[in-house]
Amino acid sequence: xxxxxxxxxxxxxxxxxxxxxxxxxxxxxxxxxxxxxxxxxxxxxxxxxxxxxxxxxxxxxxxxxxxxxxxxxxxxxxxxxxxxxxxxxxxxxxxxxxxxxxxxxxxxxxxxxxxxxxxxxxxxxxxxxxxxxxxxxxxxxxxxxxxxxxxxxxxxxxxxxxxxxxxxxxxxxxxxxxxxxxxxxxxxxxxxxxxxxxxxxxxxxxxxxxxxxxxxxxxxxxxxxxxxxxxxxxxxxxxxxxxxxxxxxxxxxxxxxxxxxxxxxxxxxxx
Numbered sequence: 001x002x003x004x005x006x007x008x009x010x011x012x013x014x015x016x017x018x019x020x021x022x023x024x025x026x027x028x029x030x031x032x033x034x035x036x037x038x039x040x041x042x043x044x045x046x047x048x049x050x051x052x053x054x055x056x057x058x059x060x061x062x063x064x065x066x067x068x069x070x071x072x073x074x075x076x077x078x079x080x081x082x083x084x085x086x087x088x089x090x091x092x093x094x095x096x097x098x099x100x101x102x103x104x105x106x107x108x109x110x111x112x113x114x115x116x117x118x119x120x121x122x123x124x125x126x127x128x129x130x131x132x133x134x135x136x137x138x139x140x141x142x143x144x145x146x147x148x149x150x151x152x153x154x155x156x157x158x159x160x161x162x163x164x165x166x167x168x169x170x171x172x173x174x175x176x177x178x179x180x181x182x183x184x185x186x187x188x189x190x191x192x193x194x195x196x197x198x199x200x201x202x203x204x205x206x207x208x209x210x211x212x213x214x215x216x217x218x219x220x221x222x223x224x225x226x227x228x229x230x231x232x233x234x235x236x237x238x239x240x241x242x243x244x245x246x247x248x249x250x251x252x253x254x255x256x257x258x259x260x261x262x263x264x265x266x267x268x269x270x271x
Contacts, residue, residue: 004072009198010079017151017203020189021196024072030134030193034217036063037092037134059090067221073130076198080128083225088116091220092134095142100210101164102142104171109201110158111170113238116224118231121155124201126225131197133218137190140212144189144197144205150180151202162249164209168242172204180204 004021012019040055058064067073068087077085095101109124119126137143156172163169172180189197199205210216 006072006075006079009076013076013080013198013200016148018146018148018197018199020191021072021198023192023194024070024196025066025132025194027193029066030132033063033219034134037094037217054094055092057089057091059087061090064090064219067130067132067219073196073198073221073223077128077223082126082128082223083227085223086226088222088224089220090222093216093218093220095207095210095216097141097210097213097215100142100216102209103207104161104163104169105147105177105204105206106158106169106171107156107202107204108199109155113234114242115222116228116230117234117238118228119224123227124155126227127201128223129199129201130221130223131199131218132221133191133195133216134193135215135217136192137216137218139188139190139208140210141214141216142208142210143191143216144207146187146189146199147180147184147204148187149184150204151200153180153204154202156180156204160245162246166246166250168246171206177204 009019009021037055059068068090108129109121109127112119112121112123116127131144135141156176158170159173161169161171191197
């Protein structure tokens with residue numbers, strides 16, 4: 001805490017849209033959390049496998065209180081002017097070895113009807129995302145990627161899609177990505193267990209598939225201003241929309257597969 005300049009952290013957060021704080025949590029503590037998760041039943045598995053994907057919201061699990069109670073993180077939330085803030089959720093991202101799916105380029109705020117129904121995308125200033133790798137993250141196992149300063153482009157257009165895990169996702173379209181990439185490039189966040197990334201909900205980010213033998217677990221802690229109550233009608237409407245989109249998209253894909261044999265070119269032609 002003594003060697004960390006909070007003013008510079010906030011300045012970098014405002015300038016670049018993200019800031020990395022090395023070694024905020026010990027590797028030993030991160031190892032303890034990983035072992036705890038390895039012995040915990042997951043709520044969701046990856047499609048077509050028994051590999052754990054998600055554990056639900058762990059914000060009330062005492063083993064994770066050290067993250068939400070961290071003095072520096074709470075101090076930054078205050079300095080960032082989050083009014084009467086709370087930690088909305090604490091999730092674990094579990095990107096499994098060899099098969100862990102990538103995440104499309106997106107702005108976090110465009111999923112707001114799921115994680116904070118009642119807020120609008122224009123309320124992005126009331127949120128901060130805190131990301132803590134529990135295991136080493138690099139290019140091989142699908143580390144986080146950011147386009148620095150992309151939060152300065154404001155709210156970008158997003159398009160609906162079905163992700164690798166057959167869930168509804170939103171991504172920034174190709175033409176917009178080309179524009180913002182040309183301005184700022186890509187930063188691959190190579191991280192060690194216990195490092196912390198804090199980022200703006202407008203910054204464009206994503207990650208690649210885990211193409212190696214090491215898992216990539218991480219804590220995702222979201223802070224938000226308590227200025228509005230959750231509106232579960234909006235949540236239910238959003239959930240219904242996302243399910244319907246996936247169902248309709250997969251139905252269309254299946255219909256197209258029935259009409260056309262994708263492997264017809266593999267058939268041996270008669271001479």
